[in-house]
Amino acid sequence: xxxxxxxxxxxxxxxxxxxxxxRWQRFLPxxxxxxxxxxxxVIPDNRDTQLQMSSPDPEFWSQMQALEARGATIAxxxxxxxxxxxxxxxxxxxxxTEFAGVSEIKQREWIRRGLxxxxxxxxxxxxxxxxxxxxxxxxxxxxxAEGITALSDGFARVPVxxxxxxxxxxxxxxxxxxxxGIWTICIHPNTARCELVEQLRGFLGEHASxxxxxxxxxxxxxxxxxxxTERAYEQVALWRTQYARxxxxxxxxxxxxxxxxxxxxxxx
Ligand SMILES: [Zn+2]
Numbered sequence: 671x672x673x674x675x676x677x678x679x680x681x682x683x684x685x686x687x688x689x690x691x692x693r694w695q696r697f698l699p700x701x702x703x704x705x706x707x708x709x710x711x712v713i714p715d716n717r718d719t720q721l722q723m724s725s726p727d728p729e730f731w732s733q734m735q736a737l738e739a740r741g742a743t744i745a746x747x748x749x750x751x752x753x754x755x756x757x758x759x760x761x762x763x764x765x766x767t768e769f770a771g772v773s774e775i776k777q778r779e780w781i782r783r784g785l786x787x788x789x790x791x792x793x794x795x796x797x798x799x800x801x802x803x804x805x806x807x808x809x810x811x812x813x814x815a816e817g818i819t820a821l822s823d824g825f826a827r828v829p830v831x832x833x834x835x836x837x838x839x840x841x842x843x844x845x846x847x848x849x850x851g852i853w854t855i856c857i858h859p860n861t862a863r864c865e866l867v868e869q870l871r872g873f874l875g876e877h878a879s880x881x882x883x884x885x886x887x888x889x890x891x892x893x894x895x896x897x898x899t900e901r902a903y904e905q906v907a908l909w910r911t912q913y914a915r916x917x918x919x920x921x922x923x924x925x926x927x928x929x930x931x932x933x934x935x936x937x938x
Contacts (some may be wrong), residue, residue, distance in 0.1 A: 682858075687731070688726055689727075692862035707883035709854070732792075736792075738794065746788060748780075761805075762912070769805050800821070810834065819834070822840045842856065
């Protein structure tokens with residue numbers, strides 16, 4: 671049931687016309703060279719000022735269309751990426767999120783508007799990627815009602831169906847070799863350093879043949895029922911990630927209490 675050798679998906683988050691041009695452009699040759707069919711998580715109407723890294727790219731939407739035509743899967747990445755709701759998500763990795771805790775009527779309206787904006791730009795969104803992993807049962811109901819039946823999130827090693835939606839797991843934020851399972855590597859182009867680009871290039875050089883696509887994963891695993899062992903694995907993986915994030919925050923707080931302040935840079 672858990673595929674061996676491992677299969678990988680590549681996902682790029684926070685794509686919108688103001689994505690850092692300099693950083694995003696570094697990944698495009700890799701997609702091309704290795705024939706990768708990534709998940710492109712696109713924000714329909716970005717209002718998050720932290721994601722305004724470049725002046726709006728007039729070619730952004732046509733670039734997304736071209737990538738989709740070459741096999742990428744377009745994901746709806748929230749609506750405006752404004753994380754103003756304080757609520758426990760089904761994947762509790764952040765306190766503040768855009769969707770978790772918001773009424774189902776409002777969530778459905780945001781999802782409908784978001785899908786309409788992406789479709790208006792000639793895209794065919796087929797997947798949901800929640801900003802900051804923030805979603806609840808209402809989100810799943812709203813997604814189903816709007817015809818989206820798959821999302822990218824969770825810590826299992828195979829897709830699982832919950833709330834009538836197929837969760838394709840997303841467990842990595844950098845390339846890591848695994849022996850078995852489906853692993854999604856999530857990259858944030860806005861903050862990705864040169865070293866990550868080189869690390870990804872090296873990993874693709876070794877493992878390109880193990881990279882798959884959302885279509886293939888859904889065809890292979892849709893409706894998979896997971897047993898107790900996999901559920902336990904998933905829960906432990908979630909706890910590990912929460913603990914690692916907690917440690918990272920503690921380390922940052924210690925640095926700050928010692929006078930460290932991250933430099934504020936004006937980005938192109
Ligand atoms: Zn995001």
